[in-house]
Amino acid sequence: MSIPPSGTQRAVRWYPPAYDIRVETVPIPQILEPDDAIVMIKLAGLCGSDLHIYRGHEDVDADLTCGHELIGEVVALGASFHPGATDRPELYSTLRVGDKVVSPFTVSCGECHFCRIGFTCRCIHSTLFGIPKLPGGQAQYTRIPKAGGTLFSLSALAAQGKVDATSVSDSSLLLLADILPTGIFAALQALQHPKILPVLTGRAYPTSGFIPDSAISGQGATTLQRADRVLTIAVVGLGPVGVCATVSLLDMLATIGVQQGLEYNVVAIDPNESRRRKVEAVYAAIDTTSKGSGSFTVASIDEGKQMVQKNSNGAGANAVLEVVGNNSALKLAYELVRPFGLISSVGVHQEPPIPFTGREVYDKNVSFDFGRCPVRAMFPLALEILLKRQDVFGAVGEEASLVEKIVGFDEAKESYELFDKGECGKVLFNPWL
Amino acid sequence: MSIPPSGTQRAVRWYPPAYDIRVETVPIPQILEPDDAIVMIKLAGLCGSDLHIYRGHEDVDADLTCGHELIGEVVALGASFHPGATDRPELYSTLRVGDKVVSPFTVSCGECHFCRIGFTCRCIHSTLFGIPKLPGGQAQYTRIPKAGGTLFSLSALAAQGKVDATSVSDSSLLLLADILPTGIFAALQALQHPKILPVLTGRAYPTSGFIPDSAISGQGATTLQRADRVLTIAVVGLGPVGVCATVSLLDMLATIGVQQGLEYNVVAIDPNESRRRKVEAVYAAIDTTSKGSGSFTVASIDEGKQMVQKNSNGAGANAVLEVVGNNSALKLAYELVRPFGLISSVGVHQEPPIPFTGREVYDKNVSFDFGRCPVRAMFPLALEILLKRQDVFGAVGEEASLVEKIVGFDEAKESYELFDKGECGKVLFNPWL
Numbered sequence: 001m002s003i004p005p006s007g008t009q010r011a012v013r014w015y016p017p018a019y020d021i022r023v024e025t026v027p028i029p030q031i032l033e034p035d036d037a038i039v040m041i042k043l044a045g046l047c048g049s050d051l052h053i054y055r056g057h058e059d060v061d062a063d064l065t066c067g068h069e070l071i072g073e074v075v076a077l078g079a080s081f082h083p084g085a086t087d088r089p090e091l092y093s094t095l096r097v098g099d100k101v102v103s104p105f106t107v108s109c110g111e112c113h114f115c116r117i118g119f120t121c122r123c124i125h126s127t128l129f130g131i132p133k134l135p136g137g138q139a140q141y142t143r144i145p146k147a148g149g150t151l152f153s154l155s156a157l158a159a160q161g162k163v164d165a166t167s168v169s170d171s172s173l174l175l176l177a178d179i180l181p182t183g184i185f186a187a188l189q190a191l192q193h194p195k196i197l198p199v200l201t202g203r204a205y206p207t208s209g210f211i212p213d214s215a216i217s218g219q220g221a222t223t224l225q226r227a228d229r230v231l232t233i234a235v236v237g238l239g240p241v242g243v244c245a246t247v248s249l250l251d252m253l254a255t256i257g258v259q260q261g262l263e264y265n266v267v268a269i270d271p272n273e274s275r276r277r278k279v280e281a282v283y284a285a286i287d288t289t290s291k292g293s294g295s296f297t298v299a300s301i302d303e304g305k306q307m308v309q310k311n312s313n314g315a316g317a318n319a320v321l322e323v324v325g326n327n328s329a330l331k332l333a334y335e336l337v338r339p340f341g342l343i344s345s346v347g348v349h350q351e352p353p354i355p356f357t358g359r360e361v362y363d364k365n366v367s368f369d370f371g372r373c374p375v376r377a378m379f380p381l382a383l384e385i386l387l388k389r390q391d392v393f394g395a396v397g398e399e400a401s402l403v404e405k406i407v408g409f410d411e412a413k414e415s416y417e418l419f420d421k422g423e424c425g426k427v428l429f430n431p432w433l
Numbered sequence: 434m435s436i437p438p439s440g441t442q443r444a445v446r447w448y449p450p451a452y453d454i455r456v457e458t459v460p461i462p463q464i465l466e467p468d469d470a471i472v473m474i475k476l477a478g479l480c481g482s483d484l485h486i487y488r489g490h491e492d493v494d495a496d497l498t499c500g501h502e503l504i505g506e507v508v509a510l511g512a513s514f515h516p517g518a519t520d521r522p523e524l525y526s527t528l529r530v531g532d533k534v535v536s537p538f539t540v541s542c543g544e545c546h547f548c549r550i551g552f553t554c555r556c557i558h559s560t561l562f563g564i565p566k567l568p569g570g571q572a573q574y575t576r577i578p579k580a581g582g583t584l585f586s587l588s589a590l591a592a593q594g595k596v597d598a599t600s601v602s603d604s605s606l607l608l609l610a611d612i613l614p615t616g617i618f619a620a621l622q623a624l625q626h627p628k629i630l631p632v633l634t635g636r637a638y639p640t641s642g643f644i645p646d647s648a649i650s651g652q653g654a655t656t657l658q659r660a661d662r663v664l665t666i667a668v669v670g671l672g673p674v675g676v677c678a679t680v681s682l683l684d685m686l687a688t689i690g691v692q693q694g695l696e697y698n699v700v701a702i703d704p705n706e707s708r709r710r711k712v713e714a715v716y717a718a719i720d721t722t723s724k725g726s727g728s729f730t731v732a733s734i735d736e737g738k739q740m741v742q743k744n745s746n747g748a749g750a751n752a753v754l755e756v757v758g759n760n761s762a763l764k765l766a767y768e769l770v771r772p773f774g775l776i777s778s779v780g781v782h783q784e785p786p787i788p789f790t791g792r793e794v795y796d797k798n799v800s801f802d803f804g805r806c807p808v809r810a811m812f813p814l815a816l817e818i819l820l821k822r823q824d825v826f827g828a829v830g831e832e833a834s835l836v837e838k839i840v841g842f843d844e845a846k847e848s849y850e851l852f853d854k855g856e857c858g859k860v861l862f863n864p865w866l
Contacts, residue, residue: 090652110654113748114772117631117661118638120654122772122798152652188639194625195802198550205551205810206621219523219585220809221543221553228550315546327791339547339555340804349791358760358782365555365804369628370794371773376653377638 002097004030004038004076004141010431011139012044012412015063018056019420021413026065029135029143031078035092037147038076039101043174043406044137045069046419046427047105048239049348050130054416057350060132067429068105068129069177070137071170073098080148091156092148099155100166103137103144104375105129105178110149120376123149137177138412140431152176152379165383171403171428172386172393175244179426180386180393181378182346183244183323187252188381189344189369190233190319196342198224199231199318200256205340231264232312234304234336237324237347238270238279240426243402245321245346246279247392248385250286250296257293264294265311269304269332272422276300278400285391285400301332308336315339322347327355334366342367402426408433435530437463437471437509437574443864444572445477445845448496451489452853454846459498462568462576464511468525470580471509472534476607476839477570478502479860480538481672482781483563484853490783493565500862501538501562502610503570504603506531513581524589525581532588533599536570536577537808538562538611543582553809556582570610571845573864585609585812598816604836604861605819605826608677612859613819613826614811615779616677616756621814622777622802623666623752624685629775631657632664632751633689638773664697665745667737667769670757670780671703671712673859676835678754678779679712680825681818683719683729690726697727698744702737702765705855709733711833718824718833734765741769748772755780760788767799775800835859841866 009028014021029038044067052058053066074097085092089110095101108115108123115123125146130136135143144150154173158164165173190196198205202224231253235246246268253264268279276298283296297307308317316338322329325347333343334356345368360366375382386393395401404425407415410433418424442461447454462471477500485491486499507530518525522543528534541548541556548556558579563569568576577583587606591597598606623629631638635657664686668679679701686697701712709731716729730740741750749771755762758780766776767789778801793799808815819826828834837858840848843866851857 087655089655108654113661113746115654116637116657118640118654119628119773119798149654156652185639189627192627192639194622194627195552204549205807206618206625206814207551219589220812221541221548221551221582222520222522224549228546313546325791325795330791340552340807345794349795351790351792354787354789354791354794356787357784358758358763358787359784361778361787361801361803362758362782362805365552366801367803368794368799368801370800371798372795374638374773379653381639 002076004028009140010409011065011135012067012409012429013063014053014066016056016061019054021416023409023412028141031076032143033145034078034080035146035148036078037074037095037144037151039070039072039103039142039144040075041070041072041137041140041142041431042170043071044429044431045174045177046415046429047178048241051420052348053130054420062132064130064132065135065139066130067136067138069174070142071102071174071177073100075141089148091151091153094156095148095151095153096155099153101151101153102173102176103151107145107150108376109146115149118374118377120374121372138429150376152376163383165387168387168390169394171396171406172390174428175393175402176379176382176386178375179241180244181375181382182241182373184248184378184382184385185373186245186321186323186344186346187249190321190342191252191256193319193342193367195340195367196318199229200260200262202229227313229262231262232308232317233264233266234308234317234320235266235268236320236322236329236333238268238275239323240402241346242270242323243279243282245323247282247286247389249321251385251388253294266294267297267299267304267307267311269299269301271301278425281400282392286389287391305336312338317341319344325349327352331355334360337364337366340365342369345370346373403428406430435509437461442573443842444498444568445500445842445862446496447486447499449489449494452487454849456842456845461574464509465576466578467511467513468579468581469511470507470528470577470584472503472505472536472575472577473508474503474505474570474573474575474864475603476504477862477864478607478610479848479852479862480611481674485781486563487849487853495565497563497565498568498572499563500569500571502607503575504535504607504610506533508574522581524584524586527589528581528584528586529588532586534584534586535606535609536584540578540583541809542579548582551807551810553807554805571862583809585809596816598820601820601823602827604829604839605823607861608826608835609812609815609819611808612674613677614808614815615674615806617681617811617815617818618806619678619754619756619777619779620682620685623754623775624689626752626775626800628773628800629751632662633693633695635662660746662695664695665741665750666697666699666752666754667741667750668699668701668754668756669762669766670755671701671708672756673835674779675703675756676712676715678756680715680719680822682754684818684821686727698729699727700730700732700737700740700744702732702734704734711858714833715825719822720824738769745771750774752777758782760785764788767793770797770799773798775802778803779806836861839863
């Protein structure tokens with residue numbers, strides 16, 4: 001067990017009921033449990049879902065240290081971390097003080113059923129960073145519970161000769177904490193769904209790995225045509241997670257296209273013009289050889305509806321990635337999706353009832369995947385895409401950059417205000433500026 | 434083109450607004466379009482979803498000939514049927530007068546995108562049998578539109594040496610028209626879902642066919658344990674479709690279990706004791722060597738909740754098959770399902786809004802598959818299971834039989850009344866008695 005610095009630190013703190021951000025001096029966190037690590041923060045992100053608490057929508061009645069996106073360096077480890085801990089998740093025996101680490105936005109133990117099977121955001125010990133009982137990353141130091149399951153060590157990866165991401169900027173690696181994996185998750189839920197499989201494979205529904213090709217003639221339809229293998233996907237919402245979803249989707253579609261001869265078209269939709277301009281710049285920056293055999297359109301809502309109809313010969317989108325988290329986005333997704341299509345919804349939805357009748361979902365054979373990204377399980381895939389797409393994720397403040405600026409805590413209050421009003425893009429805090 | 438009998442026939446007819454069943458003499462249908470066939474009905478089923486019209490819940494304001502489940506013999510074919518029609522679905526060149534055929538409950542052309550890809554119930558020409566514009570199967574003769582795409586010919590299969598189902602009883606083959614494929618569809622949507630895949634394969638989420646095994650260490654959780662590969666599935670609703678879903682699910686689980694070493698437990702839930710007794714008798718009748726490595730429980734609602742908790746060590750069901758079609762069944766399914774679980778809903782839902790808030794579906798990472806079974810595309814798989822499970826589907830009126838009785842049209846009015854009150858099981862009509 002190693003000992004973190006003692007004394008005080010600066011942190012961005014929120015006070016109820018709403019809109020009250022203060023930068024305060026608070027104690028540096030200490031090891032409380034043997035599985036804890038203390039991380040010195042290099043960068044912490046301001047995320048769209050921080051705004052739910054900021055606006056007072058989460059019924060939180062106590063003050064808290066903000067933030068659930070962080071990258072940093074391990075400065076202290078609890079007693080559980082030692083070379084003999086080989087019966088536990090790998091990092092309990094390999095994590096070292098000085099390692100560069102990224103954390104998902106929730107704690108995951110790595111040892112319960114949900115962690116083992118990859119649904120890490122529903123770990124039985126799951127806790128969100130940035131709530132009263134678990135101070136967040138917008139500070140100089142943060143305590144990470146169940147750190148051998150929760151953290152991802154870039155230093156350990158490099159030391160094992162696996163992937164060396166040490167030359168990648170911290171502002172790029174910070175995107176692993178939430179928004180890039182969440183975007184990938186949105187795309188992956190669509191591309192893995194059995195209702196999309198016939199388009200990807202060219203074999204009609206209900207083919208499946210565990211159903212052998214039948215000796216019985218289908219005696220039914222004519223065979224699939226080239227037009228049946230054109231995949232139309234809409235992305236609804238082009239905030240930072242929507243950009244990550246779009247970039248990841250295009251990357252995966254290009255891979256599948258090259259492997260399997262698939263054609264695709266993607267329609268990225270947002271009513272906000274500055275967000276549309278950002279996505280156009282991002283697309284222009286992507287190396288064209290990675291785009292596969294597809295088309296890409298950025299559109300307002302009305303333009304988007306028309307493009308989806310046109311691209312799909314009136315059938316509608318095979319899948320819609322809903323990256324907003326409100327009922328108007330869900331309704332638009334329903335309107336865009338074709339019968340037997342899928343809505344992959346990763347927006348953080350609140351209290352209102354889902355805006356569909358039983359008749360609507362039955363009559364369109366709609367499938368839905370709702371919920372939070374299991375970020376910890378997505379890290380390996382997310383790092384692959386992050387390294388491939390440094391053209392988008394590598395820089396700060398350029399036309400095609402996802403991250404708009406890096407500021408100190410002195411600008412925290414103003415940054416929350418601007419971000420809340422949609423007047424700035426993705427902001428990161430450097431707590432040492 | 435051949436010519437059907439002329440003259441009149443007897444048919445079961447419904448009059449608005451509700452509960453008004455009359456057996457009437459009406460004209461024998463004739464070929465209206467070149468793609469039509471006329472089928473002489475051998476048996477027609479009375480289905481749970483016939484009750485939506487019967488009770489006046491479908492806003493139908495004209496009288497109609499009832500029924501959407503039928504098996505029969507082709508007595509006339511339109512001009513499209515000839516040996517040279519080889520550019521169209523197979524049956525346009527192979528179907529013959531005299532063939533034994535079964536029809537799905539909706540028309541499907543076999544030539545549009547939705548048919549080619551296997552989503553036949555959303556054919557662009559889809560029409561339900563048993564509505565004012567398309568007379569149903571509870572008659573002596575029925576007109577089948579787009580018959581080369583819609584029908585399934587058991588005679589053609591046997592003639593091609595593929596599968597000879599000619600010795601199977603008509604009452605058994607009638608189940609292919611709707612309820613057996615619908616039950617299979619409920620089970621298949623669950624077993625094909627990517628959130629269930631880790632349990633079936635033993636590889637943690639988000640593994641996928643098109644994502645190569647990464648060179649990057651997961652660095653995360655400990656490996657899957659035996660307990661992670663125990664699949665808990667609940668069936669909510671044990672009417673005739675629920676019985677078909679249960680039997681199909683057990684059949685597929687046994688196959689997967691033998692292939693992949695999976696353990697499973699199935700909890701079949703219904704508040705109605707006589708339905709529970711039927712399912713217990715059905716299970717007892719199934720050849721035990723086909724059951725694989727699993728357990729099976731029939732339970733009331735409260736018992737079912739307890740069994741699912743117990744069988745899953747408190748996690749909840751990996752998947753719930755919702756075979757009822759109302760909001761109390763959907764709510765029960767939500768309560769039973771575990772985080773990252775799936776609700777496969779094949780019940781025919783009506784106007785009420787889906788009973789979940791955005792927060793509920795987000796917080797549990799629930800996936801839903803809603804909608805109608807693409808029966809035409811499921812025929813080959815359904816026939817395989819029908820032939821394997823003659824112990825359940827082969828007889829009439831025995832303890833383990835799905836079909837309770839076969840009656841003539843003179844008993845049609847009373848049968849609707851009894852079925853509406855839940856006082857009888859599956860009834861078939863023989864229009865020639």
